[in-house]
Structure formats: C-alpha cells, structure tokens
Amino acid sequence: xxxxxxxxxxxxxxxxxxxxxxxxxxxxxxxxxxxxxxxxxxxxxxxxxxxxxxxxxxxxxxxxxxxxxxxxxxxxxxxxxxxxxxxxxxxxxxxxxxxxxxxxxxxxxxxxxxxxxxxxxxxxxxxxxxxxxxxxxxxxxxxx
Numbered sequence: 001x002x003x004x005x006x007x008x009x010x011x012x013x014x015x016x017x018x019x020x021x022x023x024x025x026x027x028x029x030x031x032x033x034x035x036x037x038x039x040x041x042x043x044x045x046x047x048x049x050x051x052x053x054x055x056x057x058x059x060x061x062x063x064x065x066x067x068x069x070x071x072x073x074x075x076x077x078x079x080x081x082x083x084x085x086x087x088x089x090x091x092x093x094x095x096x097x098x099x100x101x102x103x104x105x106x107x108x109x110x111x112x113x114x115x116x117x118x119x120x121x122x123x124x125x126x127x128x129x130x131x132x133x134x135x136x137x138x139x140x141x142x143x144x
Contacts (some may be wrong), residue, residue, distance in 0.1 A: 005077060008072065013082060017067050028084050035063045053103035074100065 007015055011137040014024050021027040032064025047062055048053025053074075094102070 007075075007077070007079075014017065015081070016070075017071060020066070024082070025084070031064070031067055034066050036064070038063045052106060053099070 009016055009022060012022065012024075014027060016023055017027060017030075019030065021030060042059075042062060047055070047059045049058060057072045057074070064071035075096045078095050080090045081093075082088045082090060
C-alpha cells in the first residue's frame with residue numbers, strides 16, 4: 001500500500017476502519033470475527049441476486065460493512081493486502097478497471113443469450129448466497 005492510498009491510515013498498511021483500529025493483528029482478528037458472524041447471518045437471511053457486480057457488492061457490504069465504511073463500493077486503486085494466513089503476502093486482486101470490464105462483458109452475455117431454464121430463469125441465479133442446504137435448494141428449484 002502506498003502513501004497515496006485512500007484506504008489505509010497514513011504511513012501504515014492498516015486499512016481505515018470504523019473502529020479506528022490501527023494495530024494490523026487486532027484489525028485482522030476483528031475482521032475475522034465480524035465477517036464470520038455476518039456469514040452465519042447470511043445463512044439465515046441470504047443475499048439474493050444474479051451473481052453480477054451489484055450482487056457481489058451487496059455480499060461484500062454484508063460481510064464487511066460493519067468494519068469498513070467503503071465495503072461494497074468499487075475500488076479506486078489496485079489492492080494489496082497482507083494476509084496473516086499467507087505470512088504477510090497478498091492474494092492477487094483484480095485491478096478496478098478489470099472488474100468493471102468483466103462485469104460489462106458478463107452483463108452483455110446475460111442479455112444476449114436466452115436462459116436455458118424452461119421455468120423462467122436460471123436456477124443458479126435463484127440460489128441464495130449463504131445457503132448451505134444444497135438439497136433444500138434443489139428441492140425448491142425442482143418444484144418451481
């Protein structure tokens with residue numbers, strides 16, 4: 001992360017957060033706790049959508065919105081985030097422009113191809129994120 005990174009506290013690699021936690025280990029622990037709790041809640045109240053950029057943004061906001069004010073928004077810069085489980089290395093995040101381009105291509109393909117489902121929509125798009133009951137999902141889809 002650089003000095004001109006709007007997502008971090010100046011002079012650090014610590015992401016700006018609602019609790020103003022400046023210690024990276026404490027923030028990682030808080031993020032893990034809060035996001036796990038949000039994931040459990042999503043099993044009860046799933047985020048429904050079409051697996052497009054808006055849907056993924058809603059999932060991101062639900063997972064991390066309690067921690068980060070910018071959760072669910074499109075990034076304005078490339079991201080590099082040290083991960084404890086990767087011994088301080090970062091996963092490879094897509095650049096912001098690539099995310100928007102991929103969403104545009106995906107939207108184009110969704111509108112240009114008819115849905116193969118004869119019951120009014122693709123079953124995969126109706127599966128709620130956070131749903132862990134695969135058999136319950138397939139039962140509900142097969143009865144539509």
